Amino acid sequence: MLRIAVPNKGSLSEPAAEMLREAGYRQRRDSRELVLPDPDNDVEFFFLRPRDVAVYVGAGTVDVGITGRDLLIDSASEAVEHLPLGFARSTFRFAGAAGRLTDARQIAGLRVATSYAELVAAYLRERGVEPEAVVRLDGAVESAIRLGVADVIADVVETGSTLRAAGLEVFGEPILRSEAVLIRRADVDQPAGLDTLTRRLQGVLTAREYVLMDYDVPLHLVDDAVAITPGLESPTVSPLHNGEWAAVRAMVPRSQTNRVMDALYDVGARAILVTSILACRI
Numbered sequence: 478m479l480r481i482a483v484p485n486k487g488s489l490s491e492p493a494a495e496m497l498r499e500a501g502y503r504q505r506r507d508s509r510e511l512v513l514p515d516p517d518n519d520v521e522f523f524f525l526r527p528r529d530v531a532v533y534v535g536a537g538t539v540d541v542g543i544t545g546r547d548l549l550i551d552s553a554s555e556a557v558e559h560l561p562l563g564f565a566r567s568t569f570r571f572a573g574a575a576g577r578l579t580d581a582r583q584i585a586g587l588r589v590a591t592s593y594a595e596l597v598a599a600y601l602r603e604r605g606v607e608p609e610a611v612v613r614l615d616g617a618v619e620s621a622i623r624l625g626v627a628d629v630i631a632d633v634v635e636t637g638s639t640l641r642a643a644g645l646e647v648f649g650e651p652i653l654r655s656e657a658v659l660i661r662r663a664d665v666d667q668p669a670g671l672d673t674l675t676r677r678l679q680g681v682l683t684a685r686e687y688v689l690m691d692y693d694v695p696l697h698l699v700d701d702a703v704a705i706t707p708g709l710e711s712p713t714v715s716p717l718h719n720g721e722w723a724a725v726r727a728m729v730p731r732s733q734t735n736r737v738m739d740a741l742y743d744v745g746a747r748a749i750l751v752t753s754i755l756a757c758r759i
């Protein structure tokens with residue numbers, strides 16, 4: 478039975494549960510449940526603090542887990558990234574008082590507050606920058622400068638509104654681009670059942686990223702239309718009963734749906750229909 482660690486709280490928890498549900502797994506109804514067997518799918522879920530997921534996976538006490546790339550790196554555990562999951566996207570950045578600093582090298586001799594002390598210390602070490610101290614805080618890191626425990630901070634930035642509200646500005650290159658990732662232990666044989674979990678999650682990612690597009694097009698324009706919708710491998714083209722038109726079906730990136738419909742209409746396609754994909758195996 479594959480043991481899967483899932484964040485029990487925070488930004489990762491709800492989208493992780495939603496993705497697993499879409500992949501056909503049971504998910505807990507009560508947020509206090511810590512263990513959830515799913516015998517029909519031969520897996521067992523363990524709901525753990527997001528920061529602890531990589532620790533358990535690295536120790537081998539659970540087989541795989543869902544966490545953030547930033548948390549995985551900060552944990553310095555023996556776990557590795559297996560599959561990026563496309564949600565909880567963020568950047569990890571240095572920030573300070575507006576207009577004060579422009580480059581990470583200027584952090585030499587300063588105090589940096591962060592909840593990701595390992596990640597920040599390693600980043601500065603690799604660049605030969607020696608801060609006075611890396612101050613480890615649990616959260617609300619944006620207040621550390623105003624309250625006098627640090628000169629700069631390093632934290633998760635998504636929209637930037639928390640930084641703005643604290644009167645801070647990012648500086649230097651992004652330290653990291655993070656998103657939720659499925660992790661597994663390094664240097665051991667793949668646990669039984671990981672292939673199935675991976676295929677199911679990839680199916681959810683594809684179903685979210687693509688739509689199915691159907692349209693009719695005169696036979697002499699099929700090549701022009703198919704050039705606009707090449708599909709993943711090759712679109713399905715079927716004859717219509719009238720003998721002069723074809724029906725075409727292809728997968729199209731969801732983000733391009735309307736642009737592709739406009740282009741198809743312009744080359745002469747009609748009856749263009751778009752359908753969401755509920756699940757798939759590619």
Ligand SMILES: Nc1ncnc2c1ncn2[C@@H]1O[C@H](COP(=O)(O)OP(=O)(O)OP(=O)(O)O)[C@@H](O)[C@H]1O
Nearest residue numbers: 486487488489527545546547565566567633635655
């Ligand atoms: N505002 C955000 N947008 C996107 N991802 C975020 C955001 N805040 C945190 N994350 C991501 O969530 C993960 C951190 O999980 P964690 O649950 O510890 O943080 P959190 O969402 O800040 O929860 P809490 O502060 O309630 O403990 C990291 O991978 C981080 O990149």
Ligand SMILES: O=P(O)(O)OC[C@H]1O[C@H](OP(=O)(O)OP(=O)(O)O)[C@H](O)[C@@H]1O
Nearest residue numbers: 616617618633634635636637638639640
């Ligand atoms: O760029 P934004 O869209 O504003 O998001 C980033 C903020 O979200 C998270 O904070 P959270 O709400 O989890 O509080 P915390 O600092 O207590 O963890 C993160 O630590 C940042 O502070």
Ligand SMILES: [Mg+2]
Nearest residue numbers: 487488616617
């Ligand atoms: Mg937080």
